[in-house]
Amino acid sequence: xxxxxxxxxxxxxxxxxxxxxxxxxxxxxxxxxxxxxxxxxxxxxxxxxxxxxxxxxxxxxxxxxxxxxxxxxxxxxxxxxxxxxxxxxxxxxxxxxxx
Amino acid sequence: xxxxxxxxxxxxxxxxxxxxxxxxxxxxxxxxxxxxxxxxxxxxxxxxxxxxxxxxxxxxxxxxxxxxxxxxxxxxxxxxxxxxxxxxxxxxxxxxxxxxxxxxxxxxxxxxxxxxxxxxxxxxxxxxxxxxxxxxxxxxxxxxxxxxxxxxxxxxxxxxxxxxxxxxxxxxxxxxxxxxxxxxxxxxxxxxxxxxxxxxxxxxxxxxxxxxxxxxxxxxxxxxxxxxxxxxxxxxxxxxxxxxxxxxxxxxxxxxxxxxxx
Numbered sequence: 088x089x090x091x092x093x094x095x096x097x098x099x100x101x102x103x104x105x106x107x108x109x110x111x112x113x114x115x116x117x118x119x120x121x122x123x124x125x126x127x128x129x130x131x132x133x134x135x136x137x138x139x140x141x142x143x144x145x146x147x148x149x150x151x152x153x154x155x156x157x158x159x160x161x162x163x164x165x166x167x168x169x170x171x172x173x174x175x176x177x178x179x180x181x182x183x184x185x186x
Numbered sequence: 187x188x189x190x191x192x193x194x195x196x197x198x199x200x201x202x203x204x205x206x207x208x209x210x211x212x213x214x215x216x217x218x219x220x221x222x223x224x225x226x227x228x229x230x231x232x233x234x235x236x237x238x239x240x241x242x243x244x245x246x247x248x249x250x251x252x253x254x255x256x257x258x259x260x261x262x263x264x265x266x267x268x269x270x271x272x273x274x275x276x277x278x279x280x281x282x283x284x285x286x287x288x289x290x291x292x293x294x295x296x297x298x299x300x301x302x303x304x305x306x307x308x309x310x311x312x313x314x315x316x317x318x319x320x321x322x323x324x325x326x327x328x329x330x331x332x333x334x335x336x337x338x339x340x341x342x343x344x345x346x347x348x349x350x351x352x353x354x355x356x357x358x359x360x361x362x363x364x365x366x367x368x369x370x371x372x373x374x375x376x377x378x379x380x381x382x383x384x385x386x387x388x389x390x391x392x393x394x395x396x397x398x399x400x401x402x403x404x405x406x407x408x409x410x411x412x413x414x415x416x417x418x419x420x421x422x423x424x425x426x427x428x429x430x431x432x433x434x435x436x437x438x439x440x441x442x443x444x445x446x447x448x
Contacts, residue, residue: 098289103201109278140302157338164345179270
């Protein structure tokens with residue numbers, strides 16, 4: 088099967104994820120949208136791996152997953168800390184550095 | 187091929203659900219649908235190792251972590267619709283659509299040549315083949331990920347740690363504090379009334395009734411009140427009428443009385 092439909096699906100998912108990052112205000116939902124973008128890029132990597140006939144793409148997708156896991160742990164800890172001090176999980180409320 | 191055309195609409199719909207869901211828990215569930223469908227697409231594309239890792243790491247670990255934090259932060263923490271920067275939503279939707287058009291048109295114009303497929307690379311099995319590359323050519327990157335994971339674990343521990351600044355309150359301190367509150371503001375020192383006391387229903391979502399027929403606000407969990415699932419006194423009065431099936435003047439008067447006060 089041609090890789091084009093997979094890449095198009097990956098592009099659509101990436102766009103939806105970036106729209107989520109731009110429009111949503113809840114920090115946890117913004118974080119989930121980032122995860123959606125990472126997953127979309129993984130799909131493209133796996134598809135190109137199959138198209139090119141070597142496993143380098145799958146290795147890259149594996150490393151993306153490892154980095155995403157580390158990122159989620161630290162990011163959620165930061166969200167928890169901000170929520171504890173400011174009682175809010177909105178990305179707009181943490182704006183003290185602006186003033 | 188069939189799997190792709192079945193799963194692609196589901197994935198796009200679930201991703202849009204992530205975008206439009208009002209509650210963060212619904213967004214998390216939509217993300218779970220996308221991730222499991224992605225795992226199946228990996229399996230379709232000769233990547234059984236990534237299929238297992240996707241389900242175990244993403245759906246099993248990362249998404250459960252998201253749900254844990256959602257429960258800690260509070261399920262009722264929904265999004266606000268107020269825009270901080272005026273016109274940001276419209277602008278971001280326009281930029282997003284332009285980005286999607288750019289990507290899709292660009293991909294559609296590229297020809298990827300003939301698909302080689304992974305039958306040759308997966309000759310001795312997918313997992314041994316991946317292990318061979320991972321532990322020869324990418325072994326240094328693999329070692330670095332261990333450093334990354336240790337750093338992430340330490341960072342999470344440091345960020346989540348909270349120093350205790352005041353001494354821990356003992357039971358005696360709490361009792362003394364309660365009596366001080368009673369002396370200062372007349373706050374009742376005893377326990378809060380449990381839900382359902384003196385009411386028709388002995389349920390957690392039914393407030394206790396005070397002797398004058400009004401609902402006692404302290405008897406209901408704050409979480410239930412925030413979710414809006416608390417039964418009000420007039421509603422219960424209607425329930426009584428339906429249960430007993432009588433519409434006598436005495437119960438009717440009592441019902442209107444309770445409704446007026448609640």
